[in-house]
Amino acid sequence: MGEAQVSLKHLFRVFTKPEHKDSKLAQIEQHLSDNILDFLSQHVVTKKTSLEEIEQDFSDSRVPESPEFVSSHAESLLNKLVAHSVNTYSPTFIGHMTSALPYFHLPLAKLLVGLNQNLVKIETSKAFTPLERQVLGMMHNLIYDRSEDYYDEYLHSARHALGAFCSGGTVANITALWVARNKVLGPKDGFSGVAKAGLASAYRAYGINNMGVMCSKRGHYSLSKAVDALGLGREQLISLPCPEQTLRPEEALAAGKRYQEEGNKLLAIVGIGGTTETGHVDPLDELADVAQELGCWFHVDAAWGGATLFSNQYRHRLKGIDRADSVTIDAHKQMYVPMGAGMALFKNPEDANAVRHHAQYILREGSKDLGATTLEGSRNGMAMMVYASLHIFGRRGYELLIDQSIEKAKAFADMIERHPDFELVTSPTLSLLTYRVCPASVQAALKSTEGTARHKLNQKVDRLVVNVQKQQREAGKSFVSRTRLEAPDYPDGSITVFRVVLANPLTTHKDLAAILAEQHLIATGTKVWRALTKSERSLTA
Numbered sequence: 149m150g151e152a153q154v155s156l157k158h159l160f161r162v163f164t165k166p167e168h169k170d171s172k173l174a175q176i177e178q179h180l181s182d183n184i185l186d187f188l189s190q191h192v193v194t195k196k197t198s199l200e201e202i203e204q205d206f207s208d209s210r211v212p213e214s215p216e217f218v219s220s221h222a223e224s225l226l227n228k229l230v231a232h233s234v235n236t237y238s239p240t241f242i243g244h245m246t247s248a249l250p251y252f253h254l255p256l257a258k259l260l261v262g263l264n265q266n267l268v269k270i271e272t273s274k275a276f277t278p279l280e281r282q283v284l285g286m287m288h289n290l291i292y293d294r295s296e297d298y299y300d301e302y303l304h305s306a307r308h309a310l311g312a313f314c315s316g317g318t319v320a321n322i323t324a325l326w327v328a329r330n331k332v333l334g335p336k337d338g339f340s341g342v343a344k345a346g347l348a349s350a351y352r353a354y355g356i357n358n359m360g361v362m363c364s365k366r367g368h369y370s371l372s373k374a375v376d377a378l379g380l381g382r383e384q385l386i387s388l389p390c391p392e393q394t395l396r397p398e399e400a401l402a403a404g405k406r407y408q409e410e411g412n413k414l415l416a417i418v419g420i421g422g423t424t425e426t427g428h429v430d431p432l433d434e435l436a437d438v439a440q441e442l443g444c445w446f447h448v449d450a451a452w453g454g455a456t457l458f459s460n461q462y463r464h465r466l467k468g469i470d471r472a473d474s475v476t477i478d479a480h481k482q483m484y485v486p487m488g489a490g491m492a493l494f495k496n497p498e499d500a501n502a503v504r505h506h507a508q509y510i511l512r513e514g515s516k517d518l519g520a521t522t523l524e525g526s527r528n529g530m531a532m533m534v535y536a537s538l539h540i541f542g543r544r545g546y547e548l549l550i551d552q553s554i555e556k557a558k559a560f561a562d563m564i565e566r567h568p569d570f571e572l573v574t575s576p577t578l579s580l581l582t583y584r585v586c587p588a589s590v591q592a593a594l595k596s597t598e599g600t601a602r603h604k605l606n607q608k609v610d611r612l613v614v615n616v617q618k619q620q621r622e623a624g625k626s627f628v629s630r631t632r633l634e635a636p637d638y639p640d641g642s643i644t645v646f647r648v649v650l651a652n653p654l655t656t657h658k659d660l661a662a663i664l665a666e667q668h669l670i671a672t673g674t675k676v677w678r679a680l681t682k683s684e685r686s687l688t689a
């Protein structure tokens with residue numbers, strides 16, 4: 149079935165462009181496009197197929213022996229893959245930072261694949277390299293707002309980099325801390341620097357036991373990957389409790405001093421510009437002071453929230469971000485660019501030289517190859533998608549998108565607060581909020597109980613929330629995610645909450661009301677709900 153001839157002639161045909169507009173390949177292209185558009189107008193999960201069933205379709209570990217016709221393979225992709233994908237375009241898919249994309253990215257993606265440039269070196273990316281440098285410059289400007297002369301000097305300088313374009317926030321965070329590590333443990337009297345000599349020698353040369361990174365408990369897990377990959381060790385990620393969801397500057401200062409008094413060196417404080425779980429922004433300006441006092445690097449992880457800088461109305465919520473030595477921003481989150489677009493920006497364009505690598509056949513000294521200062525090697529021209537978006541939306545377009553997301557989050561928070569059986573857990577600083585379903589009577593009971601009784605009651609509510617979230621996901625009409633966190637009202641333990649990210653511009657207030665109504669209907673039908681309302685009666689009797 150669909151087995152093609154094994155001949156070089158046939159294979160060469162796959163590499164050459166179709167001769168006619170109505171050729172077989174052109175038809176396949178049209179067929180696939182139509183199918184994607186159909187798919188995107190459907191429910192969040194189109195077919196009720198369990199993961200185990202889907203795995204059956206992908207269980208053969210042998211490489212297929214013979215070639216297959218593109219047409220029949222395309223058909224199989226539609227059936228096995230597309231049909232069971234998650235519709236992140238759906239206006240009722242409000243559980244994650246991945247959302248609908250503007251349609252112009254579909255034709256642009258063809259350009260990207262069609263040209264297949266490799267940004268690691270100019271020889272394979274002339275035009276794309278200057279473009280990427282300009283994109284990094286524009287994002288740098290958005291954060292640090294330097295003069296025109298400044299950008300004239302550094303934007304295309306072979307000896308500088310305003311940032312590093314990478315596949316996402318994780319690699320951006322690792323890159324920023326890599327630069328920080330190599331700077332802080334740089335060469336000095338007789339010591340060749342950590343990049344050459346390694347960590348063990350560096351700790352000896354600097355007379356320290358360990359080096360650590362500090363953030364709040366809401367820090368993204370990529371920071372833990374970063375301290376691991378950079379050789380510092382996960383135990384050196386000092387994550388401070390944050391019942392108010394943000395890092396307290398006084399506590400950061402005290403913990404940093406303690407750490408350094410024990411013979412360690414604090415490498416960096418990471419302030420979060422919009423936490424992944426609750427959307428809160430750390431007090432960046434105050435944390436910049438703390439970093440200064442402790443003499444460490446200041447990194448801001450604004451992977452998700454960084455796009456708030458486009459909004460004149462809300463950019464003040466990131467006040468102090470321009471004091472960061474490095475900043476992470478993901479374009480594939482609130483900038484509506486396809487997956488695979490992250491950036492680390494550096495306040496000082498010399499800093500990237502701390503990780504500069506040269507090689508003979510590429511990345512020669514003095515070349516403008518971006519690969520010399522990026523962690524990744526071969527990279528595609530994703531910066532083009534950011535470039536196009538920045539032009540097509542403009543700052544004012546992005547501002548409108550950001551503002552309406554934040555306002556929609558506020559409206560949803562109001563809806564939750566007005567509903568007697570829902571509890572708003574963290575209100576939106578940006579366009580992210582958390583809440584839970586909890587019978588009104590139980591909410592009242594929780595206020596008058598404490599200790600073990602309250603803890604037990606909360607555990608039951610946790611079960612209710614998990615139940616509702618799962619059933620809603622399985623029903624496939626909408627999707628809200630869940631997480632566990634310490635809430636201001638219950639600092640003695642974590643509670644389970646629904647987490648909502650209002651990213652899709654097409655999500656309406658009506659959609660949000662319907663999602664709440666669906667959750668309520670599911671909740672009241674569960675055993676836990678009945679047990680909860682009963683146990684609460686016995687509790688208050």
Ligand SMILES: *Cc1c(COP(=O)(O)O)cnc(C)c1O
Nearest residue numbers: 316317318368370424449451452
């Ligand atoms: C998403 C996110 C990251 C990780 O980014 P990826 O693009 O998923 O690698 C890091 N930090 C924060 C705050 C994020 O929201």
